[in-house]
Amino acid sequence: MKRGAIGVGAAVFALVLLLGFPGVQADELRGTGDLGVIIEREPGSLLIVESTGKTRLMRVEDLGDFSHASVKYSRDARYAFVFGRDGGLSRIDILRGVVEERVMQAGNSVGGAISQDGTLVAVSNYDPGGVHIFRSEDLGLVAKIPAEYGDEGKLSRVVGLVDAPGKRFVFSLFDAGEIWVADFSDDPRSPDILRFRDVGRQPYDALITPDGRYYIAGLFGEDGLVLLDLWDLDAGPKRIMDGYGRGEEPLPVFKMPHLEGWAAANGLLFLPAVGRHELLVVNPDGWREVTRIPLHGQPIFAVARPDGRQIWVNFAFPDNDTIQVVDVATLEVAHELKPGSGVLHMEFTPRGEQAWLSVRDENRVDVYDPHTLERLTSLEATTPSGIFMTWRAHRIGL
């Protein structure tokens, strides 16, 4: 076999630029398609793992306050952008296990997103209320979007930030009750912003459907959801599923479920009911409630196995030692697992042959075969919470 000359010279040059010597010995040439990272909450560190051998590779430490930390990936699946609660934004090379850049971009941050083309990283902030936009290649500041509302120029806390097709970011203003759509396709330094006012009281979280069409925000101050169809912005936001929220003889809510905790499978949506021991099944065609599935406790995340045959659900305290597995064909709970105390997060490998679970209080991440429900292995991790695998780099809204 001959090997062509194209790019080989460039490869050598890039190697020197990237690594220098003698650091190269510590850097393993490998694909990044089977890599992932696990948030270690108490120490504020990031564990880099791979799912082929199901092993730990490296740990990156001293990354700050990792309560509610979340992760997005660069389009080449090499760099993890980690959003800390303390406003810290880190760009981490998961091949080498080093922090390439780190900025304290705000005082109180709740999440981020990466643009469709991978060039922009956005962070939503409580303090100061707004969205900051950075270049993904070096975390250089590109733009600031203050979430001003009302006549006195007050700043609203920003939640539910997601990326959308057409190099857009969509987010909600908790204090203002607004949804903004920011389009960066022209000049990223001055995005075109479309503001929807009076969408409902206190949007507290949001999701975008896997196709990037529907943006749905949960309302903390009212008993329902608000829907924006990005294919028909002229129609504006509309209320759906009144009764989804905390209404109808509300139970004490131990933890508001994340809307990212919704699952889409077999043409249906599966939603953790707020404060209720139920999983709501909704048909997006007309946003009709199909049924409610009784559960073991208050659901937090509902995650679909990639083939859509199962929904895995975890629970709020005091039931957070349990996972229930719903069979999408029968819409009933088919299995129950007791991995241990503090099951905070679940992540499937992209074709569904493995399910990874964070068991915080036992300092363990368990890997299950979701077809046999056999535990394949366990990995040591210090108070693990979020698990994020690199396949997310290739999905809208993730």
Place this chain on the structure above:
Amino acid sequence: MKRGAIGVGAAVFALVLLLGFPGVQADELRGTGDLGVIIEREPGSLLIVESTGKTRLMRVEDLGDFSHASVKYSRDARYAFVFGRDGGLSRIDILRGVVEERVMQAGNSVGGAISQDGTLVAVSNYDPGGVHIFRSEDLGLVAKIPAEYGDEGKLSRVVGLVDAPGKRFVFSLFDAGEIWVADFSDDPRSPDILRFRDVGRQPYDALITPDGRYYIAGLFGEDGLVLLDLWDLDAGPKRIMDGYGRGEEPLPVFKMPHLEGWAAANGLLFLPAVGRHELLVVNPDGWREVTRIPLHGQPIFAVARPDGRQIWVNFAFPDNDTIQVVDVATLEVAHELKPGSGVLHMEFTPRGEQAWLSVRDENRVDVYDPHTLERLTSLEATTPSGIFMTWRAHRIGL
């Protein structure tokens, strides 16, 4: 920032094993999430490209007969498995641009698949009729499945091979009119095989829906399709969409469309009509035909933009200089492009900001922005046909 000790020793060890020295200088440490390969048909070579800078990286030559060659990826997105028409199966390291292994596994081969867990590579063959199974790590032979049928032990040509959840492969027997489901989850050397007989005359190609639930085969000898619901194997195969095929005043068929050329978007399926200048729109709920969209010529591939808002369609000779873009919101042709003569294949980046087109007769691959329909760049390629990007590693059936 400190870097933990976990796996660093292992990394060094693996580095030596993988590369040896001094070869390392020619190997660029990089993520594999933005890589892809392009089949160069006449020379039988593979062009390795990346979509962040939209450049060519390397070429791997002398790979045999590449008419109808197809590609699958290892789960780490580092290795491309290339299936040549001549029965050649090559395992190519796209980080280094070298052929790791190559076997001539049969005399006449039509396609392959990789198992859900990435450990097995399957190839479907005309001669000898059957399926060969190899270890993905070294292409060592694991099992042979002769496609025997009838009383005299004749061998059928095998088509429509796909992977399915549960470490299964599904394929069709053209001469026998059968569909087989082979389960490798127990002992890969002796899979459990479920045979469905009399499914219809001459299944010539097949697809599996993106969730891995429905296997659909096209019938060359009859005017319709056959559907197998992998969630309900007891129900067995059933006929759907009689009239899809070449019936009702058939036109001359210049090229049978690939069923892999079906697109799923917005809850609907979009099918190239066989021999007709139409795109069929089908609702999988009941497999009802919703409408037919008039087209410029005989469609070959219908490919959905990842957000499902557009379907891009290419055409058979003599109309293969054209792309038509269907707006899924209106179900009408919204745009037409004339990239040049011999547009053979289309591939989107996984979040939909780029569309790559092979323009065979002009030895060019064009990259478009599907939102503005602007041509972003062109890359030289020698008689390019199939374009396969590494995001496919993370999708069922791709």
